[in-house]
Amino acid sequence: xxxxxxxxxxxxxxxxxxxxxxxxxxxxxxxxxxxxxxxxxxxxxxxxxxxxxxxxxxxxxxxxxxxxxxxxxxxxxxxxxxxxxxxxxxxxxxxxxxxxxxxxxxxxxxxxxxxxxxxxxxxxxxxxxxxxxxxxxxxxxxxxxxxxxxxxxxxxxxxxxxxxxxxxxxxxxxxxxxxxxxxxxxxxxxxxxxxxxxxxxxxxxxxxxxxxxxxxxxxxxxxxxxxxxxxxxxxxxxxxxxxxxxxxxxxxxxxxxxxxxxxxxxxxxxxxxxxxxxxxxxxxxxxxxxxxxxxxxxxxxxxxxxxxxxxxxxxxxxxxxxxxxxxxxxxxxxxxxxxxxxxxxxxxxxxxxxxxxxxxxxxxxxxxxxxxxxxxxxxxxxxxxxxxxxxxxxxxxxxxxxxxxxxxxxx
Numbered sequence: 264x265x266x267x268x269x270x271x272x273x274x275x276x277x278x279x280x281x282x283x284x285x286x287x288x289x290x291x292x293x294x295x296x297x298x299x300x301x302x303x304x305x306x307x308x309x310x311x312x313x314x315x316x317x318x319x320x321x322x323x324x325x326x327x328x329x330x331x332x333x334x335x336x337x338x339x340x341x342x343x344x345x346x347x348x349x350x351x352x353x354x355x356x357x358x359x360x361x362x363x364x365x366x367x368x369x370x371x372x373x374x375x376x377x378x379x380x381x382x383x384x385x386x387x388x389x390x391x392x393x394x395x396x397x398x399x400x401x402x403x404x405x406x407x408x409x410x411x412x413x414x415x416x417x418x419x420x421x422x423x424x425x426x427x428x429x430x431x432x433x434x435x436x437x438x439x440x441x442x443x444x445x446x447x448x449x450x451x452x453x454x455x456x457x458x459x460x461x462x463x464x465x466x467x468x469x470x471x472x473x474x475x476x477x478x479x480x481x482x483x484x485x486x487x488x489x490x491x492x493x494x495x496x497x498x499x500x501x502x503x504x505x506x507x508x509x510x511x512x513x514x515x516x517x518x519x520x521x522x523x524x525x526x527x528x529x530x531x532x533x534x535x536x537x538x539x540x541x542x543x544x545x546x547x548x549x550x551x552x553x554x555x556x557x558x559x560x561x562x563x564x565x566x567x568x569x570x571x572x573x574x575x576x577x578x579x580x581x582x583x584x585x586x587x588x589x590x591x592x593x594x595x596x597x598x599x600x601x602x603x604x605x606x607x608x609x610x611x612x613x614x615x616x617x618x619x620x621x622x623x624x625x626x627x628x629x630x631x632x633x634x635x636x637x638x639x640x641x642x643x644x645x646x647x648x649x650x651x652x653x654x655x656x657x658x659x660x661x662x663x664x665x666x667x668x669x670x671x672x673x674x
Contacts, residue, residue: 307660308531309512312567313538314560315549316463318583321489321643322538322653323499323514328485329650330503330510342483343417345491346476347431350469351396352492354441356460358392361453370449385447388440395437415479438477445470455594458546464587465490465644489644505657534577534660537564541620541640542587544603545595557620558602565627577663579656580624580638582617586645589613 311319327334334342361367370389375382394401415435419428434441444450457464468490469476476487483491499514513532543556551559568578597616598606608615617640624638636659639652 306509306511307533307657309510309660310532310535311512311514311538312535312563314540314556314563315494316461316492317538317540317543317560318581318641318643319538320493320495320514322536322581322583322641322649323501323512324489325643325646325649326503326512326653327501328489328646329653330505331501334488337420337422339483340417341420341422342488342491343481344420344423344427344431345493346469346483346487347417347434348423348427349463349466349490349492350441350473350476351430351434353462353466353470354392354444355396356462357450357453357457358389358397358444360456360460361389361449362393364453364456366449366453369452370447373447373449376443376446383439383443385444385449388443388447391440392437392444396433415481417481435477438473441470442473445473458591458595461546461549463492464542464584464591466492485646486644489646508661510657532573532576534579534663535567535573536579536581536656537567538581538583538643539564539624540584540587541582541617542584542591544588544597544620545591545600555600555602557623561623561627564624568627569629577660578637579659581643581652582620582624582638582640583643585617585640586642588616592616 311323313319361370367386367389371384371386373385375384375387391401417431419431423431454462454467468486475481495514501512503510503512539560540556543560546556548554548556548559564580567573592611592613596610597603597608597619598610603619606616606619608619621638636655639656641652642648
């Protein structure tokens with residue numbers, strides 16, 4: 264047998280790693296992966312949880328106002344449609360409530376209000392709204408009398424959905440009837456009992472500003488957007504860079520039918536902001552009329568706090584809608600609500616009422632290590648209040664994460 268001398272070209276399995284160009288490319292990929300890993304580990308992921316209509320989405324909007332980008336005209340038009348739709352939803356609820364309370368005769372006693380040279384009575388305005396928005400007894404010819412202003416800036420918005428667009432159109436058709444009915448003494452009485460039909464408290468501002476909202480030049484303000492109600496039916500995430508740190512905030516639907524989606528958001532969350540509405544102590548769930556909203560919030564909070572997935576996470580409690588709570592306790596007694604009959608504080612007292620509900624939430628915890636600095640009493644529609652609260656929350660979460668990871672002492 265003879266011996267052959269091999270050359271470099273005869274080596275079929277020459278390693279790519281011996282090639283300087285390939286080695287440089289591989290090192291670059293490794294650096295990119297390490298950088299991506301460090302960026303991912305450096306992110307702070309916040310999850311907003313709570314029952315429906317507690318104010319989670321309003322807090323989500325505040326983050327955008329404080330740290331995000333401005334909204335474009337397309338998005339503003341969508342909110343314009345949603346705002347007008349919100350008014351129609353409230354009008355439907357209030358008119359049905361007026362009828363169920365047996366106040367139609369009382370309404371018929373009120374005098375007419377000047378409207379474009381003619382006087383329209385609140386009862387006539389009510390009858391128009393009942394016929395067009397509730398009983399649907401108005402003829403097609405009557406409905407076609409009002410087509411709205413073609414120069415209306417808001418117009419229609421596909422993003423808002425068909426139902427909202429239809430309601431926005433009806434808003435413009437019946438805005439005078441809405442305005443006249445809202446100004447009546449009978450409607451003031453109905454409004455004081457709005458909790459029975461779950462009318463959103465903040466939408467009072469829309470009624471008070473109805474001339475501006477119905478104007479052809481109407482363009483939603485920041486405050487209008489904060490008050491707008493759009494049901495969250497999917498997980499929504501936005502990113503913000505604050506003081507060099509990237510934050511991801513997740514908003515999820517709070518209604519019972521939406522909570523099954525929460526489980527998908529639990530992984531790798533750094534902190535949970537749980538939102539409960541103080542003002543809902545005398546209201547029932549829209550999806551379960553026999554369940555008190557505050558009782559539902561306490562039940563969810565107990566479940567969230569004692570979940571294994573959040574065992575080593577910061578949990579912040581935002582007791583929201585403090586402004587509405589302050590107004591409501593003047594005529595709605597906490598102790599008169601069956602679930603809260605043990606309330607022993609003085610009636611109409613804001614501080615005692617807030618402390619009572621704080622203790623109710625603390626009682627939900629198996630682990631009693633819940634620092635009072637993790638609890639905030641908030642008004643999510645007040646940007647100044649939320650700027651202070653969110654800045655404090657950010658500091659607490661960062662400090663707590665460092666403490667849990669062992670970088671800070673545990674005292």
